Amino acid sequence: MPSLIDWYVVELKHLLSAGLPLDRVDEIVRESESHLRESVQSHLRPGVDAEEAARLAIEAYGQPARVASAFLARSSRRMAGIDPIWWVAACSLLAVWCWNFEWMTFRGPFDIFGESWLMCAVLVAGAVGLGLLAKSVRAGFRSYRAWILGIGLGIVALSRPLMSFWMIPGASEWQGISRLHLSRDIGRVEQTLTRMGAYREYVERGLAAYSKAKSSKDLPADLLDPVTAQIELHTQPAPGYFGPSGYEPVGGMPVPSPYGADAMVDGRIWALNTAKDFEAARGGWRKNGPLALAALPRQLDDMALQLRNAREAQHGRLFFPQPELSKEVAIHTLELLPLLLLIDWLASSSVTRRKRWARKRLVVA
Amino acid sequence: MAFRGDIKALILGTLQGEPLHGYEIVRRIRETGGAGRLSEGQIYPYLHDLEQEGHLTAEWQTDTGAAPRRVYQLTPAGRAELSRHRLAWEQFVAGVGSLLSGNAKTAEGGNV
Numbered sequence: 001m002p003s004l005i006d007w008y009v010v011e012l013k014h015l016l017s018a019g020l021p022l023d024r025v026d027e028i029v030r031e032s033e034s035h036l037r038e039s040v041q042s043h044l045r046p047g048v049d050a051e052e053a054a055r056l057a058i059e060a061y062g063q064p065a066r067v068a069s070a071f072l073a074r075s076s077r078r079m080a081g082i083d084p085i086w087w088v089a090a091c092s093l094l095a096v097w098c099w100n101f102e103w104m105t106f107r108g109p110f111d112i113f114g115e116s117w118l119m120c121a122v123l124v125a126g127a128v129g130l131g132l133l134a135k136s137v138r139a140g141f142r143s144y145r146a147w148i149l150g151i152g153l154g155i156v157a158l159s160r161p162l163m164s165f166w167m168i169p170g171a172s173e174w175q176g177i178s179r180l181h182l183s184r185d186i187g188r189v190e191q192t193l194t195r196m197g198a199y200r201e202y203v204e205r206g207l208a209a210y211s212k213a214k215s216s217k218d219l220p221a222d223l224l225d226p227v228t229a230q231i232e233l234h235t236q237p238a239p240g241y242f243g244p245s246g247y248e249p250v251g252g253m254p255v256p257s258p259y260g261a262d263a264m265v266d267g268r269i270w271a272l273n274t275a276k277d278f279e280a281a282r283g284g285w286r287k288n289g290p291l292a293l294a295a296l297p298r299q300l301d302d303m304a305l306q307l308r309n310a311r312e313a314q315h316g317r318l319f320f321p322q323p324e325l326s327k328e329v330a331i332h333t334l335e336l337l338p339l340l341l342l343i344d345w346l347a348s349s350s351v352t353r354r355k356r357w358a359r360k361r362l363v364v365a
Numbered sequence: 366m367a368f369r370g371d372i373k374a375l376i377l378g379t380l381q382g383e384p385l386h387g388y389e390i391v392r393r394i395r396e397t398g399g400a401g402r403l404s405e406g407q408i409y410p411y412l413h414d415l416e417q418e419g420h421l422t423a424e425w426q427t428d429t430g431a432a433p434r435r436v437y438q439l440t441p442a443g444r445a446e447l448s449r450h451r452l453a454w455e456q457f458v459a460g461v462g463s464l465l466s467g468n469a470k471t472a473e474g475g476n477v
Binding site (some may be wrong): 028030031032034037038039042060061062066067070071074 | 381385386388391404405406407409410413432433434435
């Protein structure tokens with residue numbers, strides 16, 4: 001029948017295995033066993049049997065969880081040579097950044113730029129960050145909830161200066177330019193403005209042409225063929241229409257969108273619908289043309305403001321307050337915080353649970 | 366009672382006379398009361414720290430007929446470290462001693 005010391009050794013080994021290399025665990029366990037057996041001998045005297053002596057020896061040596069914690073806390077707190085606290089901080093920041101990717105970079109879950117590979121990369125980075133967070137909490141053998149809470153709330157508090165420095169917005173709160181891409185994106189915004197200007201001329205020309213045309217033969221090629229118009233105006237995507245069999249990307253005639261031009265800071269604009277035939281197209285132009293012309297000046301002004309802000313940033317202006325943007329970052333960070341704290345709790349309590357379980361088993365023994 | 370931070374100094378001091386195994390080191394430190402609230406098992410990590418820092422060497426002694434024991438011995442670096450601890454301790458004792466004796470004189474002289 002195993003003695004109390006045997007049980008102790010098993011539990012200590014089990015606990016130490018959570019964070020130390022096997023050879024080191026063996027060394028510690030062997031030394032502890034040597035100490036305990038010597039201690040038992042010293043406690044043996046008339047009136048004190050072997051079991052009582054073993055109990056006294058264990059009492060003096062310390063419960064396995066306590067001894068294991070002393071070794072673990074001093075021996076294996078580093079991950080890749082770095083204290084877990086730095087891993088926890090870095091992983092929390094990475095998770096917050098990934099979660100706020102849309103708002104911190106204007107590119108993200110709603111995929112306004114259509115770069116799904118980028119979102120996949122962010123998803124993977126975020127998942128790796130959360131996994132590493134759990135691992136680093138376990139490596140530290142304690143909860144880092146105060147740190148995580150501090151980092152989260154710190155970002156919330158700093159979201160306004162942070163975002164007004166990092167993102168250069170226009171009038172819209174859902175797109176802008178990150179400070180990192182200023183020189184690249186200023187050229188793209190200029191391109192967007194040029195395309196919006198060309199589109200305005202196209203709509204004016206189209207309205208004039210349709211007011212005189214008796215049939216499709218009186219129209220120029222870019223008013224007849226949507227693909228020609230799309231290529232000439234660089235609109236996105238290929239214009240189409242919703243017919244009886246669903247969306248039909250080719251065929252029909254180009255008609256302006258009633259919403260003017262949905263323009264992106266990366267140079268793309270969405271501005272064309274289609275109609276099935278000449279009569280439908282003429283009706284579409286009469287209805288949508290004036291609406292598009294009415295919407296375009298404000299849209300051009302918004303994009304011009306974006307360009308002006310970007311140039312000011314390039315010339316040294318530091319902050320561009322956009323309350324909506326910082327509010328989104330603050331809200332998203334607060335949404336993520338419970339998940340980070342849950343991971344911390346699960347990871348840290350999984351170590352603690354093992355310790356408690358071990359202690360119970362020892363008492364039973 | 367010593368502070369917990371002195372455990373390493375106590376270990377080095379215990380080993381200055383002769384190599385000792387872990388049980389004996391711990392027993393002697395416990396006798397001084399220098400371990401404070403640390404249990405015996407919690408002293409071992411300090412021993413291992415000192416070994417990793419190069420202040421001690423350790424090897425298993427299996428040829429004595431008794432149960433195997435891990436015996437620790439001071440290295441030259443460990444002796445230098447012990448000297449440093451001793452100097453720091455002497456300075457501490459001298460500083461506190463002079464302060465206490467100075468206070469005593471003030472009280473005796475009635476110079477308030």
